[in-house]
Amino acid sequence: MIDYRSDTVTRPTPGMLAFMQSAPVGDDVFGEDPSINSLERITAAKFGMEAGLFCPSGTMTNQLAIKTHTQAGDEVICDELSHIYQYEGGGIAFNAGCSVKLLHGDRGRVTAQQILAGINPEDVHKPISRLVSLENTSNRGGGACYNFSDFEAIKKVANQHGLALHLDGARIFNAIVHKNEASIEYGNIFDSISICLSKGLGAPVGSVLVGSNSFIKKARRWRKVFGGGMRQAGYLAAAGIYALEHHVERLADDHKNAKLLSEALSKLEFVQSILPVETNIVIATIGGKYTATSFSAALKEKGILAIAMTPTQVRFVFHLDITESDLDRTIDIIKSL
């Protein structure tokens, strides 16, 4: 099977496994796991932040950030396609007791003007606008990236209105590689960033939340409350360290391959449109002889897995375990459908 369902499906490479096996470990709830401590330090430094917090999932890092930035009754402003709203089980309401102001952005990206218009006036009827959460790259937006100047404009609005600014950076390295950005600049814009190690970077598990010392201290307390305090998890953190060292630059190959697949798909009569491909995600709108579900079933019969994301859209995600020959085979197969 060639598995395009998600960039989470990768297996650790032999080099990663060897590095994991030799990791020094200790009890992280006591702050004594050297591998976790170094992963947190390395990741924070890369993003120009003071501190980091290793967690089992990106859902947990996002939810901890929302919980730490807000109080019950506050409102979170985000795009309607955001993972924090669509795919975290209603955690904004359940974990933080907050309501959400949804914005209708462009492929998951919102503008400073939209955010400004989404801020509630000082009025007892209204929830207090407290936090803006952005996603880069945007998953449901087909891997779309912000321009850094958009962040600067949004930061200005957030500052003027006393809003905290969080980034769901599940695939932030895809954006950084695509836009040729300096990761350290992100620390000047955001109050917190969630970074997934288990997506395109190819680690088996884990995300890191980065922010100021005082923010991470509070988030660390909530992590324990959420049940996310792990013990000798340095073996997992080591996979993240290895991924940050070895698997960032190669993301460019995934982006190139995603474009090639998109070109091949665009020639099929039942593919009505494809979201512009910027990074490692291809989202095609299916019509004519297939629905999204029947197209993904036809692919599966030929050994290709892709997700029917909505009734009309199929998603392909590129990652470390998809080779160029896998792509060639995929293109041959889709031409035959």
Ligand SMILES: *Cc1c(COP(=O)(O)O)cnc(C)c1O
């Ligand atoms: C995958 C993902 C997450 C985190 O998901 P987990 O499966 O909880 O690690 C968060 N945001 C986006 C945009 C994602 O794609």
